Amino acid sequence: MSRFSGQVALVSGGASGAGAAAVRLLVAQGASVIVVDRQEELGRALAAEVGAHFVRADVSKPSEVRAAVADGTAAVGTPTLLFNHAGTIVVKPFLETTQEDYDFLMDVNVRSMFVMTQAVLPGMLAAGRGAIVCTSSISAVAATPAEVLYDVTKGAVHQFARAIAVEYRDQGIRCNAVCPGFIDTPHGRREVELLTKYGVDVSEAAIAAQQGRMCTPEEVATATLFLLSEEASFVNGAQLFVDNGFTAL
Structure with a gap:
């Protein structure tokens, strides 16, 4: 497929999970891809598998992010597609959450x-063009016990994507958020494990009632690629929920 032929994409947090699924689909659909992640072994293995360029960086450190973008640009070209996917979670009762968290x-x-x-x-x-997708979450609008801090960060991601969209719309840049429900990835399974520890019902039956089943990484990646593609040329500042009705209940 040539959906992204001639384009360069950068995927942060692209070494595993939905990020890796997006990398595979982007390469398969013609893009040259820069993968930025701190998981070096997984990242290099994925890059070798699909023919992407991997750069190791901790996205929480600005100097490493800037160096990674410079490295990837020199090696592959200027990215006009950006999947801001890197993220993590802290699950704790609010009063146990620390300033360090x-x-x-x-x-x-x-x-x-x-x-x-x-x-x-x-x-x-x-x-003169660009498309950005930021990974938000159902947690931006559907609060969960023991995830106050996580909910706050995803709410910020929601508004960040909207604000970038508004500021740069007239310069050819689109920015949207993809908002998954519970995903069947190491990150998603860890979240379920931690929530269970604190007495939150995220059993298989509970998730089935909320969203039918766990979302797959490929389902998040497919939604992301739609937002990055010209098929979404008039979609800007939006939040695409990939949650099978969780937030519609």
């Missing part, structure tokens, strides 16, 4: 998108 999660889930977008956007503006 707050700083860590804000750095990984929010500041990383700020820094990554600032690093990539000038190239998009020079090219």
